[in-house]
Amino acid sequence: MAITKTVLKRTNLRFYPTKSQELVLSQSFGNSRFIWNYYTSIFLNKDLTTKIYPSIKELKEIHGFDFLKLSSSCCQQQTIRHFQQTIKQFFNKKRKSKIGKPKFKKKGVSKESVSFSGSGIYETKSGEIRLLSLGKLKLRGEIDLNSLNRNKIKNITISKDKCNHYYASICYEVEIEITERDLKEKSVGLDLGLTHFLIDSQCKKIDNPHFLKQELEKLKYLDRCLSRKKNGSNSYKKCKLKRAKLFKSITNKRNYFFHCVSKNLIENFDFIYIEDLSVKNMVKNRKLSRAISDVSWSKFVSILSYKCDWYSVSLHKINRYFASSKTCNLCGYQIDKLSLDIREWVCPDCGEVHDRDINAAQNILKRGEFELTQIQNKKLSKGIDLT
Numbered sequence: 421m422a423i424t425k426t427v428l429k430r431t432n433l434r435f436y437p438t439k440s441q442e443l444v445l446s447q448s449f450g451n452s453r454f455i456w457n458y459y460t461s462i463f464l465n466k467d468l469t470t471k472i473y474p475s476i477k478e479l480k481e482i483h484g485f486d487f488l489k490l491s492s493s494c495c496q497q498q499t500i501r502h503f504q505q506t507i508k509q510f511f512n513k514k515r516k517s518k519i520g521k522p523k524f525k526k527k528g529v530s531k532e533s534v535s536f537s538g539s540g541i542y543e544t545k546s547g548e549i550r551l552l553s554l555g556k557l558k559l560r561g562e563i564d565l566n567s568l569n570r571n572k573i574k575n576i577t578i579s580k581d582k583c584n585h586y587y588a589s590i591c592y593e594v595e596i597e598i599t600e601r602d603l604k605e606k607s608v609g610l611d612l613g614l615t616h617f618l619i620d621s622q623c624k625k626i627d628n629p630h631f632l633k634q635e636l637e638k639l640k641y642l643d644r645c646l647s648r649k650k651n652g653s654n655s656y657k658k659c660k661l662k663r664a665k666l667f668k669s670i671t672n673k674r675n676y677f678f679h680c681v682s683k684n685l686i687e688n689f690d691f692i693y694i695e696d697l698s699v700k701n702m703v704k705n706r707k708l709s710r711a712i713s714d715v716s717w718s719k720f721v722s723i724l725s726y727k728c729d730w731y732s733v734s735l736h737k738i739n740r741y742f743a744s745s746k747t748c749n750l751c752g753y754q755i756d757k758l759s760l761d762i763r764e765w766v767c768p769d770c771g772e773v774h775d776r777d778i779n780a781a782q783n784i785l786k787r788g789e790f791e792l793t794q795i796q797n798k799k800l801s802k803g804i805d806l807t
C-alpha cells in the first residue's frame with residue numbers, strides 16, 4: 421500500500437534575464453543589500469539602548485533614500501523577514517549549533533539575491549506564473565514554472581553567482597508516494613572517513629572521490645595568475661571568473677555524488693545510524709583541514725537527513741563520545757590507543773581481526789539500535805504514542 425505525503429522541495433534553475441530584467445535585478449540586489457546593512461548597523465550599534473527598526477515605508481521617506489522606490493517593496497519586505505529570522509536564531513538558546521551576529525554585506529563579495537513570495541508571485545489569466553516587476557522568466561531545466569499551480573509555490577529566490585549566472589530557486593509543495601517495502605536488512609550503520617568516503621556495517625566501502633584534490637593543480641595555477649595581475653584590471657576579472665567557475669564545477673560534482681549515495685541509502689534501508697561528527701573541531705587540525713573540507717561530510721549529512729525526513733526513514737546520530745573505532749564489535753573490549761594509520765587490528769580479548777572502518781560501522785549500528793530502543797522506552801514510559 422502506498423501513502424502520499426506532501427513535502428516542500430526546492431529546485432534551483434538557471435535562468436536567462438533580458439536586458440531590462442538585468443537592470444531591475446541589479447537595482448533590487450543593491451536595495452536589498454542596503455536595507456540589510458542599515459538594519460545590521462542598528463543591531464550592532466552599542467550606543468543604542470532601544471533598537472527601533474524603521475519600516476520600509478519610513479525608510480523610503482528618509483531624505484536621500486529615494487532609490488529605494490525604484491525596486492519592488494515585496495522583495496524588500498522579504499529582506500526584512502530574513503533579517504528578523506537571523507536575529508531570532510542568534511538569540512535562540514535551544515539551537516544546537518550557534519550562529520553569529522548578522523554581518524554587513526559587501527558588493528561583489530556577498531551573494532546577491534532577492535526573494536519573492538505572496539503577492540510578488542502572481543498568475544496571469546492564461547495561467548502563466550510571473551514575478552512582480554520582472555515578468556516572465558526564461559528558465560532552463562526540467563520543471564516548467566507554468567506547469568506548477570500558483571498555490572503550490574511558496575517562494576522564489578533570484579540570485580546571481582560569482583560566475584555571473586542567474587538562478588531561480590523555487591520552493592514548492594509536492595506530493596511524494598511512500599510505498600511499503602520488503603527489505604532484507606532494515607538497518608545500517610555508517611562510518612564516514614577520509615580514505616573511504618563511506619563504510620557501512622555490511623562491509624561495503626565507497627571511495628572518497630577527492631573532488632577538490634583532483635583540481636588542486638589547476639586551482640593553484642589560477643591563484644598564481646591572479647596574484648600577478650593588477651587588482652581590478654580586465655585580465656584580473658577574467659582570471660577571477662575562471663576560478664569561480666572551477667569552484668562551481670567542483671561543488672556541482674560533489675553534490676551530484678551526495679545525491680546518488682543518499683538516494684541509494686534511502687531506497688535500501690529503514691533505519692540509518694551515523695556518528696555525530698564535530699566537523700568544526702576537526703577542521704582545526706591543520707594537517708587534515710583541507711581533506712576534511714573537501715570530503716564535506718556535513719553537506720552530505722544534511723542532504724541525507726532531509727531525504728530521510730521526506731521518505732520517513734529514521735536517521736539517528738549516535739553519541740559523539742562513543743569510541744566506535746577502538747571497541748571490538750564482538751566482545752565489547754576497548755583498546756587504549758589506535759592511531760590513524762593503523763587500518764587493521766587484533767582484539768586482545770577474543771582474537772578477532774578487525775578492519776578498522778568496518779568494525780567502526782558495525783559498532784555504530786549496534787550502538788544506534790541500543791540508543792534508539794532507549795529513547796523509545798523513555799517515550800513509552802511517559803505514555804507518548806510512537807505511531
Ligand SMILES: [Zn+2]
Nearest residue numbers: 748751767770
Ligand atoms: Zn573482541
